[in-house]
Amino acid sequence: MAIRRRSQVRTARCGALRSAGFEVVATFIKPDHYSDVLSDAPAERFASLRSCFSSPVDNPGFQPDR
Secondary structure, eight states: OGGGGOSEEOOOOHHHHHHTTOEEEESSSSOSOEEEEOSOOOHHHHHHHHHTSOOOEEOTTOOOOO
16 A cells, blocks of 8 residues: 555644635545545645645654565
């Protein structure tokens, strides 16, 4: 799973993303993770998305390749 391959992650609250005008959908059947939907990604829109996220933090689910 791609999420476990990253040693650090950035997080955002669904409410912050929705308030900024982004669509948020469940990524998995039992959603502990959500994805945002971008119909396009000009620099200004991407900057708005990025501003919703925290600074990088250690990923508690990190599992390096063996």
